[in-house]
Amino acid sequence: MELRQLITFKAIVEHGSFIKAARALNYAQSSITSHIQMIEEFYEQPVFDRIGKKVALNDFGQVVYQRVCTLLAAYDDVCALKELTGAPAGRLRVGAPESTMLYRLAPVLQKFKTLFPQVELVMESGTCSSMRTSLRTGDLDLCVLLEQLKHESDLEMVKLFEEPMSVVLPKEYPKNELTSANRHIILYTEQGCSYRKIFQQLLEQKGVAASNVIETASVEVIKQYILCDIGVSFLPTVVVRREVETGQVKHVPWQNPSPVSVALARHKDKWVSPAMEAFMQLVREEAANWE
Numbered sequence: 001m002e003l004r005q006l007i008t009f010k011a012i013v014e015h016g017s018f019i020k021a022a023r024a025l026n027y028a029q030s031s032i033t034s035h036i037q038m039i040e041e042f043y044e045q046p047v048f049d050r051i052g053k054k055v056a057l058n059d060f061g062q063v064v065y066q067r068v069c070t071l072l073a074a075y076d077d078v079c080a081l082k083e084l085t086g087a088p089a090g091r092l093r094v095g096a097p098e099s100t101m102l103y104r105l106a107p108v109l110q111k112f113k114t115l116f117p118q119v120e121l122v123m124e125s126g127t128c129s130s131m132r133t134s135l136r137t138g139d140l141d142l143c144v145l146l147e148q149l150k151h152e153s154d155l156e157m158v159k160l161f162e163e164p165m166s167v168v169l170p171k172e173y174p175k176n177e178l179t180s181a182n183r184h185i186i187l188y189t190e191q192g193c194s195y196r197k198i199f200q201q202l203l204e205q206k207g208v209a210a211s212n213v214i215e216t217a218s219v220e221v222i223k224q225y226i227l228c229d230i231g232v233s234f235l236p237t238v239v240v241r242r243e244v245e246t247g248q249v250k251h252v253p254w255q256n257p258s259p260v261s262v263a264l265a266r267h268k269d270k271w272v273s274p275a276m277e278a279f280m281q282l283v284r285e286e287a288a289n290w291e
Contacts, residue, residue, distance in 0.1 A: 001042050003075065006068045008035040009047070013057060013065055039064075066137075073138020077271045088275035091120040095131040095143035097193075099219045100262060103238045104290065105144065108282045119275045125217075127192035135267045142276055144283065145263045146236070147194035156268045158280075160287035162259040164237040165195060166244075166251035167202065170229040177252050178206050178232065185231030186210045190217040195260055199234035202254075236260075262287065 011021040012032070022029045040046050047061035057065055080090050096105055101123060113121065124131075124140065128147045134140040135155060146163060167178050186203065188210075189196045203210050214231065216222060222233045223240060226249055234254070243249045264280055266272070272280075 001039060003072075005035040005038055006072065008032055009039055010065070010068050010072060012036070012048075012055065013061075017053075017055065069137035069139075073270075076138065080271075080273060086274060088116040088119050088273070088278045090273065090275060091122065092273070092275040092279060093122045093124065093139070093141045094279065095124045095126055095134060095140045097128065097144075097146045098125045098217070099236045099239050100144050100146050101125055102220070103236070104262065104286075105283070108279070108286050111282055111286075112279055116275065116278060121279075127190065128194045129192050132265070135265065135270075138267075138270075141270065141273075142264065142266050142279065145194075145261075145265050147260060147263075148198075148258045149261050149263055154268055155265050158264045158284075159261050160264060160284065161262045161290045163262050165198070165254040165260050166235060166237040166240065167199075167232065167254065168223075168226050168235050168240050169232050169250040169252070170226050171247060171249055172229045173232065173250055176250055178202065178208060180206075180208050182212075184229075185225075186213045187222045187225055187231040187233035188213055188215040189219065189222065189233075189235075190215060193217075195234060195236075198254070198256075198260070202234065262290075 008021060008025060008027070011025055012018055015021045015024055018029060018032045018036075021027075022032045025032070036048070043060070043064070045060060046058060047064050048055045049058045109121070109123070112119070124134075126134070128145045131140060131143040131145065132152070132155065135143060145157070149157065149159060151157075169176075169178070170184065173184065186208075188199070200210065214225065219235055219239050222235065223243070225231055226233060226240075227243065237244075237251065237253065240249055240251060244251050264283060266276070
């Protein structure tokens with residue numbers, strides 16, 4: 001097998017078809033098919049189930065895909081050594097939840113790009129669970145988690161800050177605490193969001209039925225819906241701090257022995273490039289001033 005064949009295999013999985021992978025890699029479709037045939041001849045078994053025009057990884061293909069992601073991530077690290085001069089350079093891929101990216105990391109990004117304009121910084125928003133997966137597959141170099149932290153042996157995590165959380169209510173809400181209010185909709189963050197589960201538990205504890213729901217991945221959309229008196233939600237307090245201070249919304253601070261925390265995370269086997277180290281240092285410095 002050759003590296004290019006493994007790159008093709010990974011592209012098919014990520015793009016969902018041979019045709020889309022061929023377009024992404026600028027290959028003829030016959031080349032894509034040939035690469036997969038060579039892989040399957042090497043293993044003497046298929047890596048995909050082919051049902052009509054659809055292809056999906058079979059059980060063996062899943063195992064191969066995990067190993068290929070690890071191998072290609074290591075290959076990227078080896079290639080990055082070309083840029084190793086002691087100064088941050090190259091490409092840095094960082095993941096963070098939308099709220100953290102908007103309300104915590106903006107000063108970090110500004111400082112980082114002022115100091116190191118030569119670094120190509122790629123910021124990706126996602127849930128904490130999806131970002132963990134991306135660290136393991138090598139699709140992210142580093143991520144900033146926002147969740148109730150749990151230890152995982154293959155990830156190195158540094159806790160930065162305990163993020164205050166609040167139940168957020170429209171100013172027109174009939175009470176100053178979460179209660180059953182039929183006309184107000186439950187505003188959920190996306191499936192997989194770490195603090196959505198906490199909100200669901202709070203609703204259950206309060207006996208509030210989540211029968212009328214809107215779900216969106218955007219905390220900014222949720223905030224606007226609360227300002228428009230559409231519904232209630234559970235968000236990092238920093239997202240609505242200004243609106244609370246000006247009386248535009250109500251909030252109920254959340255208290256729990258297991259707080260939601262902001263943490264830096266990377267794979268323990270990931271080489272820490274100068275760009276990664278510089279970014280992590282700026283985040284640590286900025287986090288010391290968060291409130």
